[in-house]
Structure formats: structure tokens, C-alpha cells
Amino acid sequence: MSPPLPLLTAQGIAKSYGPVVALRSVDFAVAPGEVHALLGANGAGKSTLVKILAGVHPADAGQVFVAGRPVQFATPRAAIQAGIATVFQDPALIPDLTVDENLRLGPVDRQRFREGLDRFGLAHLDLDTRVRDLPLDLLRLVDLARAISREPRILLLDEITAALTADQAERVFELLQDWRQQGRAAVLITHRLAEVMRACDRATVLRDGQDVAVLDTQAVDEHRLIEAMLGQATQPVSSDLGSSRARSTLGPAVLQVEDLGWNQGVQGVSFQVREGEILGLVALEGQGQDRLFQLLAGQRSPTAGQIRIDGRPRRFRSPYDAVRAGVVLVPGDRQLAVLPSQSVHHNLALPLFHRLRRWMGIPPDEGRRVAEAIRRLAIDIRAGSQVRRLSGGNQQKVVIGRWLVGGFRVLLCFDPTRGIDIQTKREIYRLLRELAGAGASILLYTSELAEIPLVCDRVLVMHAGRIVDEQEAATATEASLLTAAHGLEVAP
Amino acid sequence: MNRSTLSAPPGARSRPSPGWRARLRAAVVEHPNGVLAGVLVLLVLLTGAIQPSYLSVNGMRNTLLQAAPLGILAGAQTILMLTGGIDLSITMIATAAAYVAANQSPEGAAVAILLGMGVGLVAGTANGIGVAVFRVNPLIMTLAMSGILLGLFTSWAQTVLQGSTTVAPFIKLVGGGSFLDNRIPYSVVVWGLLSLVLLWLLRRTGWGRLLYGVGDNEVAVYLAGIPVWLVRITAYTVAGILGAIAGILLAGRTGAVDLQLAGAFLLPSIAAAVIGGTSIFGGVGGYAGTILGALILSVLNSMLTFLNVGQAIQQMVYGAIVLALAWGYASLTRDPG
Numbered sequence: 001m002s003p004p005l006p007l008l009t010a011q012g013i014a015k016s017y018g019p020v021v022a023l024r025s026v027d028f029a030v031a032p033g034e035v036h037a038l039l040g041a042n043g044a045g046k047s048t049l050v051k052i053l054a055g056v057h058p059a060d061a062g063q064v065f066v067a068g069r070p071v072q073f074a075t076p077r078a079a080i081q082a083g084i085a086t087v088f089q090d091p092a093l094i095p096d097l098t099v100d101e102n103l104r105l106g107p108v109d110r111q112r113f114r115e116g117l118d119r120f121g122l123a124h125l126d127l128d129t130r131v132r133d134l135p136l137d138l139l140r141l142v143d144l145a146r147a148i149s150r151e152p153r154i155l156l157l158d159e160i161t162a163a164l165t166a167d168q169a170e171r172v173f174e175l176l177q178d179w180r181q182q183g184r185a186a187v188l189i190t191h192r193l194a195e196v197m198r199a200c201d202r203a204t205v206l207r208d209g210q211d212v213a214v215l216d217t218q219a220v221d222e223h224r225l226i227e228a229m230l231g232q233a234t235q236p237v238s239s240d241l242g243s244s245r246a247r248s249t250l251g252p253a254v255l256q257v258e259d260l261g262w263n264q265g266v267q268g269v270s271f272q273v274r275e276g277e278i279l280g281l282v283a284l285e286g287q288g289q290d291r292l293f294q295l296l297a298g299q300r301s302p303t304a305g306q307i308r309i310d311g312r313p314r315r316f317r318s319p320y321d322a323v324r325a326g327v328v329l330v331p332g333d334r335q336l337a338v339l340p341s342q343s344v345h346h347n348l349a350l351p352l353f354h355r356l357r358r359w360m361g362i363p364p365d366e367g368r369r370v371a372e373a374i375r376r377l378a379i380d381i382r383a384g385s386q387v388r389r390l391s392g393g394n395q396q397k398v399v400i401g402r403w404l405v406g407g408f409r410v411l412l413c414f415d416p417t418r419g420i421d422i423q424t425k426r427e428i429y430r431l432l433r434e435l436a437g438a439g440a441s442i443l444l445y446t447s448e449l450a451e452i453p454l455v456c457d458r459v460l461v462m463h464a465g466r467i468v469d470e471q472e473a474a475t476a477t478e479a480s481l482l483t484a485a486h487g488l489e490v491a492p
Numbered sequence: 493m494n495r496s497t498l499s500a501p502p503g504a505r506s507r508p509s510p511g512w513r514a515r516l517r518a519a520v521v522e523h524p525n526g527v528l529a530g531v532l533v534l535l536v537l538l539t540g541a542i543q544p545s546y547l548s549v550n551g552m553r554n555t556l557l558q559a560a561p562l563g564i565l566a567g568a569q570t571i572l573m574l575t576g577g578i579d580l581s582i583t584m585i586a587t588a589a590a591y592v593a594a595n596q597s598p599e600g601a602a603v604a605i606l607l608g609m610g611v612g613l614v615a616g617t618a619n620g621i622g623v624a625v626f627r628v629n630p631l632i633m634t635l636a637m638s639g640i641l642l643g644l645f646t647s648w649a650q651t652v653l654q655g656s657t658t659v660a661p662f663i664k665l666v667g668g669g670s671f672l673d674n675r676i677p678y679s680v681v682v683w684g685l686l687s688l689v690l691l692w693l694l695r696r697t698g699w700g701r702l703l704y705g706v707g708d709n710e711v712a713v714y715l716a717g718i719p720v721w722l723v724r725i726t727a728y729t730v731a732g733i734l735g736a737i738a739g740i741l742l743a744g745r746t747g748a749v750d751l752q753l754a755g756a757f758l759l760p761s762i763a764a765a766v767i768g769g770t771s772i773f774g775g776v777g778g779y780a781g782t783i784l785g786a787l788i789l790s791v792l793n794s795m796l797t798f799l800n801v802g803q804a805i806q807q808m809v810y811g812a813i814v815l816a817l818a819w820g821y822a823s824l825t826r827d828p829g
Contacts, residue, residue, distance in 0.1 A: 324717065339704070339708040402716065
């Protein structure tokens, strides 16, 4: 018996954004009547693939087939006409319009849309509500109802369940079950492996922009899925940065976080960072890590719990208070931190003017401090008259170097090596180790799990707003971290 | 597009003879104020060609007398434009300050000047609080302030500020008088001293750095633990005080005040800063360019007066030249990155 002709096929799909390769070459096929999971760690290329299949971005190379016919999507509308409907990670609804007005922006069958809402228990939703005023879970369902009202043959769902409650997710799975029986297909992107095992027939695993495995969910378990996402690198990576120091030589706790919470996003988070310690933090995307950093850096006020610095409780109403207490932030997005039109010198010296009494002059030791930071970080200042002309790695060095000039007690680093070349990465890690060696306390969130053992002393794992695991960095593996990050028990 | 050569370090250009266009562009990028100075000299000579008597101490003095209040007002705009803001009430603040100074002139010049500057301080700070704390768009905030001040002073002119509408002799002297054989106007000395202070503030103080920083990337300054709101408020306060000083000088020059005293300077004050190379979006520019911009506009004004072509044509030529200068400068210096 020959297998049925795939409903959706992708062959050799490649895509680069400038110098960044998102997809090297991906083959991918979904049969009629199949719910297919698309898996991969952060940055593996899942969302890029979805955008190509949905006609948002053109592929650089490769070919997409729908029901065996080659297709080229110039626009999202072309994809919809070919029978592919997509629910993106961020709802594709205009916040300032009502639901009804949003529907009028494209062809939507009202009757079917209503039926869709009905399925999800939203029969009484007022369509004249402004999208802005609806909670995220309802928006995702409205977006999904609109997608299915187009009667597509293939439904692409990017992280649809992330914002949904358990019973809402259940209704979505029921929909997929019907879908299956009608001989249509769905592609599900999710970080929740339990959903993959339950709702999907097969899973394609992406790693570094390539498809590395197609697994039958009936034949494998969740740990096998994680192995496939990781590849063979399940051994702890040996460190060439000087091994983590023994815990006994660490100083007293500098940053203590007790039962910290922010609405539903961060719940009951407690940990401490000691003098000279680098504490790692690992999480899948959207598990509350960005909110946690905002709470620690004074950008948001916690709704529960407290923060202590050197044992004293502190309330941060703004970053001014946090910096004053010695807690400084290297944000995840460099564009939030650099002054693009100012010189390297002025960028580095910025924190010197934290105190008002410095406003009416320039501190006499400014030049020395800035020169010291440039030397220590080996910042390339040939294009230093405007920071925007620097490479990404150099800009990141400027953002970190700023705090060498300004001074700090606790450094909060949010994914400081994302999108940075390997050489600069090493330099940044070496610097972090040096700073810790000199008594700094560092909280490091990173999406690059392989690097945790290189730099950290301990590592926390965050899932759904909570700290779910703590591991010694020296013995942590990508597998153990990724397993915990998915909210699963780590085998002893 | 060949713009990428602009970002290369000097000396890296190895093409044997770049076209005049490329060379001009490189010159403008490297010495923008040099080019502005060249334009200024050119305009002065052109004016001299139209009216030979202009190339005299008297002619220069008249231009400088006009340039001083404009340069000070443009200094206020420069400070605010660096933060990404603007002040459309600046000339109304100047007029209001002049009104108060005139009204208080019987109490003595010192009291009159201080109270006049107090008006600038209060109105400027109110602008700053609106923009920084209540997050009102600077255009709207200062436009509203302008309207409020106009209304207040229209009604006060009949009531509480009834009385003197002429200023004390000392203010007249500073605003319109000259020394050294009637060669150097006092108001130019005031402008010169203020210029030194402004150049120092913008180049040699943390506050000046923060003005650039807030205009360049407000979030970055905020995350560096700096109270951005205070930077903004103080910028509007300083601008208000500068506006008041300019208004008092103007009143001194004309000798008497009315509600149209400074109104004609509003757009020139913005144009001078833009011609001088300060970006209206913030973060880029400086006061040296603004000084040249104010001088260029003042010479232009004299030239058009000598052309003797009537108000309508004058206005059109003025507008066209300002547009050409601002556009030409912006397109030549636009960063290729």
C-alpha cells in the first residue's frame, strides 16, 4: 500500500535574514488526516518555516507543494487561497479595531466564524468589543475561528496553546480530531511535549535550521523527542574558561529574591545570588523570564514577594532605584540599550550621570574609566564616533562595558550572547567569569543551553512563571536542562 | 549608491579624483560648520553687492542686533530638539517676559529683568512637566501653552499689567545700545556670553550629554538608571529662561512692548537650529551650528530688505532659501548607515 499523497510538502527550504541563517535546508511533509508537530529548541527555525508556508516571507531556496502541485506564495493571501490558514504566535488582529471591523479586513464567512466561536465556548462574545480590550486567550481563539472559517485544507498553529487555559486547549484538540477525520491536515508548533504525544501523529524535529528527525509519536516517548532536538550533544561541555569555583569560596548572599510574583506571569520565585556567583537561568520562550528581569531591574513593580540587597529589603519603583542599589541590567535587545548616534565614549560614560550632582560637569576620572572599559572588553573603536556603525558584538560589549564604568553589585544579563559571533561570545563569558572572580554577583539568562556549564555556578530552570528546578552547572546537561524547561521531571 | 564611502575613515578613500559632488559631500560631512560659515560669507558678500553700504560697521551691527535675540531663541530650540522636543510657545514666553519686564520697569531694571526671567522659568517648567510627566506631545503642549499665555496677557494687559509698556533705560541700553563708538551692540555681548554657557553645557556637562542621550534613545537612558523626566523638565525650564532673556532684549531694542513683539521669530528660531544641523528627531546637532544658522537667517533678512521687492516676494524668497538650505544640508549629511 503506497502512502497517501502528502497534502503539504516542503523541499529544501532555506532562508537567511542578512548574515543570519534561519533555515539551512528543511524537508517536511504532512499527509491528509494528519496532525503534525513541528519541534525544536529556541532558534531552530520553526517560526521562520511557518512564515514561509504562510506566505509572509519568501524562501531563498526550495519548493513548497500543496497536494502535489508546486506553489509560490507572494503574499499571505495567496497562501490562504491555496488552502493554508495560519494562526501566528502574535494575534494578527488590529488592536484599535473591534472584532467585527477586523473581520471585514479580509474575506471571512460570518456563519462559519460564528460556528467556530461556538466550538470554543465563545458563542456570546460581543463582536463590537475592541480587540485591545480582549484578553490574549480570547484573541487567539478569535484568530483561530477566523482561520477555520476559511475552510482551509491545512491549518498552521504557532504556539496556539501557550496562552490558553486547559479546557480551551481541550476544545482545540477536539477540533483537530475532527479535522483529522475530514482528511484535512494541521501543523502544530508547541513547546509542550505532552500535547505532542496526545494530539499529534508525527513530529518533525528541527535543529539549527535543518530537519533532523521525523518521529512517530506512538512509537517514541518524550525523552526521545528531547534527544532529537538536542542531537548527540548530551554530554556536559568541558570548560576552558576556568572551572567554576567551589561553592564554599563564594561570599554572602547579595541578591535575595523571596516569593516574588507579578500577576500570573511570575509566581513564587525565590532564589539568591551570592557574592562572586554566576547564577544561570534557563527557560523556553515566554515562561516569565523577561518579566522576572523587569521586576529585578525596576521596570515593573512586583505584585507579591520582595527583593533584598545585602539583606535589606528594597522596593524598586524605577531603574533609578535599582541602579542606586547596585542592580544593573544588560537587556535582551541591544537596541534598548545603545545610544546609536552617540560615540562609544559617551555610551560607556552614561551611568556616570546617574547621580544628579554629577550633572553640572564631567567627572575628572571619566576618561580613565572609559579607557579602562575599552581595554578590558577589547572594544573596536575604529568606528567609534557613532555606535550604530559598530558590529553587533561590539555594541553588546559597549552595553556591558557601560556597567564597568558605572560600577555595580548585581549584574542582570538577559541573553547577552544572542546573535553574536563566537569570538565575542567567548570574550563576554570570560569577562563575566572575571567579574564574578572579583566579587560581582551575576544573574545570567541564556537561550544557549550549551553555554550554561561554561560560565555558571548554578542554574535555575523556569517554566510557566515558576522556578521548577535547580541544577549544579557543572553537572547540568543540555538534556537535563531542556527536560526541566519543558516542565518534565529530570531523571536522576 | 555611493554613500558608503562616507562612513569610511578619513584616508580610506583611495579613488584618485572623486567627482566634485563626492568631494563636496565629504567636506560637508567632515566640517559641516565650515560649510555653513562659507554660506554665511557668501550671503554677506552677495548682500554687499546689492547694497554696498551694507559692508560697513553699521550694516554688520544691524544684522547682529537682529541675530542676537534670534540666536538665543534658536538656542532654546536647539536644547529641546536635541531631546526630540520643540517649543512652539517660545516666542510667546519671550513676549510675556517682555510684558512683565516693561510693567515692572518703574521698580528698577534689576527687578524687571528678574521677574521677566521668572515668567520664562515658570512657563518653561510647566511645558516640561506637561511633556515629561503627563506625556503630552511637545507640539501640543507648547502650542497650548502659547495659546494660554496669549489669552492671559491679552486680558492682563487691560487689568493687572496695566501701566508701563515701555522698558527701563538700562534694558533699552542692553537691548538696543552699542559701545566702542557705537560699534558693538550690548545685546551681542549678552548673546556671546550665553553662547559660551550653552556650548559648555552641551559639550562639557553630564546634563548636556543626557540631552543628546534622551533624544537618541530615551529607553537606554532610562535603563541606565537616569531620571529621564528630570532631564526633560530642566531642558524646558532652561529653554523658557532663554526665551525670556530674548524677549527682554527685544523689548529693549524696540523700547516698548506689544503682544506681537516676538511672534515673527518662531519659525526662524526652528529654522536656525535645523539649518545649523540639529536633527528635529533628537540626538544629533549642537549650538555652534545654530549660531551660524541664526546669522545666516539674519543676513538673509537684510538682503531681502535691500532687494526692495515688496513683502510678498520677500516672504517667498525667504521661505524658498530656508527650505533649500535645510534640505540641501540634510541630504548632504544624511548618514548612509
